[in-house]
Amino acid sequence: MDGREFVAERFEEHRARLKAVAYRMLGSPAEAEDAVQEAWLRLARSDAGEIDNLGGWLTTVVGRVCLDMLRSRRQRREEPLGEGLPDPVVSGVEGADPEARALIADAVGPALLVVLESLTPAERLAFVLHDMFGMTFDEVAPVIDRTPVAARQLASRARRRVRGTTGVPDPDPVAQRRVVDAFLAASRGGDFEALLSILDPDVVLRVDGGAGMPGGLQIVRGRSAVADRATAFRRRAGAVVSTPALVNGVAGLVNALDGEIVSIMSFTVVGGRIAEIEILSDRDRLAGLDLNGLQPPSGN
Incomplete structure (x- = not known):
């Protein structure tokens, strides 16, 4: 050598x-x-x-x-x-590869990175x-x-x-996924009351659509406001295929429309309720992400 x-x-x-x-x-x-x-x-x-x-x-x-x-x-x-x-660092629900795990160790979830x-x-x-x-x-x-x-x-x-700006996610990935599945079902069904029961009273929603989004990063705070936002998109959500994923180590979704990825969502679940939601829908940035082979199929 x-x-x-x-x-x-x-x-x-x-x-x-x-x-x-x-x-x-x-x-x-x-x-x-x-x-x-x-x-x-x-x-x-x-x-x-x-x-x-x-x-x-x-x-x-x-x-x-x-x-x-x-x-x-x-x-x-x-x-x-x-x-x-x-x-984000995105991987399948079975877990991240060793390199990805190193990137997101020490509870470096989406909320902390924000x-x-x-x-x-x-x-x-x-x-x-x-x-x-x-x-x-x-x-x-x-x-x-x-x-x-x-x-x-x-x-x-x-x-x-x-300190105090990000909650510690619940450690059980299966329990996290159940909460996210319930959120997805309630938002697509337009069930406002069910959404309220899933969301933390002080939940924060952040949506980043990139340069094309008026006003840049959009932030919505509070259970009622986030539930309103979730139910407002239920018609479009019916055509979207959502694939479960891990996003920086917490439960997330890779969303596709006609086979093209349109957003990546992450959910910080604290105490059995969703405390933070991040949505990245910037098409240019999505195209440059390494999704570790996680590609949603086209169609419903």
């Missing part, structure tokens, strides 16, 4: 963790892969023999690449970060590296070019914004 092969082998030992860090930062599996690939290119141009802690070095590089990507993303568009849903999107790039990185990956603030500080005290303050500020 030559030196380059040895370095490549050592890099692969860290790839899953690096991509998990990048996904929490960027909210996109594809962009996370780009960030990890950039880290590999920088490693290939470096003298790996002089790197004492390869894992720490790579995490620092990926963190800085993600910061640059987030800042560039903010500069490219007028709206602030957080005006859209992150790209909250992370609202943080500043530095807050997000400090929180992700310290609270989710256990790095010390002495280790986090050089990644974000701050002192350890400043890094601690950034993570603390992020933690306050995250």
